[in-house]
């Protein structure tokens with residue numbers, strides 16, 4: 001922390017206007033400090049290379065919102081780091097507006113959610129939370145830590161012919177991540193202090209055929225929560241169905257993420273300069289040779305420069321600067337900003353670049369295509385009585401927040417830190433649906449005492465506004481839709497790009513792709529309802545009765561459930577917009593070593609690199625590819 005201050009404050013605060021940085025020179029420049037850029041920049045510096053890590057946001061690790069796992073919803077609305085990015089699920093706006101989360105802007109950063117907007121409001125689409133911060137989205141995500149499937153890696157090996165992607169070889173990079181990352185599940189003693197909540201969890205286990213004897217329900221639940229979905233000893237793990245704990249990026253009840261690794265790299269004296277509050281506007285190239293060569297970046301120093309930040313309204317204009325990279329520039333700005341920055345720098349589909357009068361450095365038609373995500377869907381119920389675990393939790397960090405007090409007063413014993421030492425989603429059903437293409441798990445159905453209906457302005461307040469809601473919420477993995485796009489809306493780097501997902505039948509329909517995805521979601525809703533009905537078989541635990549709110553008890557026919565899925569589904573694992581691919585694939589943006597094709601000294605390392613969305617969650621695969629990229633760069637091809 002001290003060292004970081006030393007590096008950043010003299011540059012930004014003590015000499016704000018006149019001294020534009022221009023003579024900076026490094027071996028490597030990494031743009032973006034999230035799951036992709038953070039580990040990589042740290043490893044390059046630890047390898048002895050003078051490295052610059054440029055990050056739009058600031059260090060928020062002293063902010064309670066990024067430390068207390070129970071604030072995982074509030075943190076996404078914290079103006080200190082949030083970016084309000086809006087996306088289209090459907091091109092057809094009539095259809096898009098069937099989603100109750102569809103949002104209109106009534107004044108700058110003031111929103112109306114749902115139908116009947118006031119006159120003159122601007123349609124914005126669906127909120128897609130992102131963060132600007134040291135650590136990127138990792139200090140504001142939901143902490144869920146699920147490692148990818150073996151086939152995710154083997155498929156890249158097959159696609160590219162690069163055997164270093166085979167899962168046997170990729171294991172070493174997960175081990176590298178565990179050198180700096182802590183993970184742990186929610187402590188079962190926190191859960192079993194709330195019998196009505198335990199009642200839902202044993203019911204979930206029952207829905208997966210593992211329900212304990214009601215007379216022995218609590219012990220049974222504790223045993224079941226020992227099931228680790230990331231097991232490194234079960235060879236059939238990727239296809240093992242059942243009831244599991246949810247591992248979190250947490251250490252003794254505090255959130256952990258790559259920020260800690262970046263900061264320890266600096267404090268241990270490795271040659272890493274972290275330039276926070278600095279936004280890269282362009283990659284520079286030397287075009288004198290036959291192949292364009294990345295030589296550095298243009299940036300602006302300043303806080304909250306990007307217009308997706310509500311604080312940009314009051315931010316001062318940035319101070320321009322530039323930095324040179326003797327070896328390489330690596331872009332890790334995330335699945336939306338990476339393709340945007342490439343395009344603004346002249347790397348992308350020629351037609352689109354010409355439309356915006358951007359000089360073409362390299363015509364690469366795949367940049368900003370192939371955008372993928374998962375589909376998520378909830379079943380929400382409301383109880384007659386509150387969940388005991390949430391008693392005193394106000395989720396607002398004020399002195400009256402009893403749950404914060406409990407978390408603060410018991411720093412060493414996880415089980416005594418209470419509701420805030422969990423993200424609230426402590427257990428999951430893992431399912432291989434009837435629509436899966438192989439034996440891998442493709443549904444995770446999470447349970448928690450939260451009213452979670454997806455992301456919209458104000459979602460965090462609604463999620464915990466009362467203490468009587470419970471949700472089974474599904475994440476459909478191994479989705480098949482590759483149709484999404486990230487396109488420029490302007491040449492202003494501080495504007496968000498235009499993001500279209502083309503959900504379901506608007507997107508990939510080959511071989512019934514859309515019907516299979518929606519079919520799996522409908523199956524998940526039915527399993528969620530099975531879990532809800534099993535709840536009453538464990539009445540001995542004393543939980544109160546409930547009413548289903550979404551989709552609602554009258555919504556039962558398959559076609560109605562399909563319509564519900566299409567109306568309200570959302571995602572938050574945007575990826576695959578600068579994909580690795582085969583040499584002869586004109587849509588491939590990167591080779592198997594993260595190099596931008598047709599350009600020297602430029603790589604991409606973040607959620608954008610995947611040809612196909614990996615596993616069930618995305619942070620773990622991104623951390624892993626970041627470690628792989630560091631190995632490839634430091635030690636060359638194998």
Ligand SMILES: Cc1cc2nc3c(=O)[nH]c(=O)nc-3n(C[C@H](O)[C@H](O)[C@H](O)COP(=O)(O)OP(=O)(O)OC[C@H]3O[C@@H](n4cnc5c(N)ncnc54)[C@H](O)[C@@H]3O)c2cc1C
Pocket residue numbers: 031032033034035036037054055056057076128129130131132133134135136137138140141142143144145146278279280281332333334335337338341572573574605606607608617618619620622
């Ligand atoms: C609400 C929410 C909950 C989530 N929950 C989970 C979860 O529980 N588990 C899970 O596995 N995943 C989760 N995710 C997803 C996961 O956190 C992200 O997908 C992941 O962090 C993406 O990593 P990345 O490196 O591609 O991009 P990011 O982590 O977004 O990092 C990109 C960084 O680049 C910076 N940047 C962008 N453009 C520039 C520029 N031009 N100049 C300088 N800096 C720039 C940004 O400020 C940002 O810090 C969640 C995401 C959200 C939004």
Ligand SMILES: *[C@@H]1O[C@H](CO)[C@@H](O)[C@H](O)[C@H]1NC(C)=O
Pocket residue numbers: 063064065073074075076077078079080397460
């Ligand atoms: C945490 O986030 C909430 C928004 O959800 C915000 O109101 C609050 O001020 C933030 N807390 C801190 C310490 O920044």
Ligand SMILES: *[C@@H]1O[C@H](CO)[C@@H](O)[C@H](O)[C@H]1NC(C)=O
Pocket residue numbers: 067251252254411
């Ligand atoms: C957890 O966070 C608290 C409050 O920020 C801090 O005092 C404590 O040392 C942290 N514990 C660990 C294990 O990091």
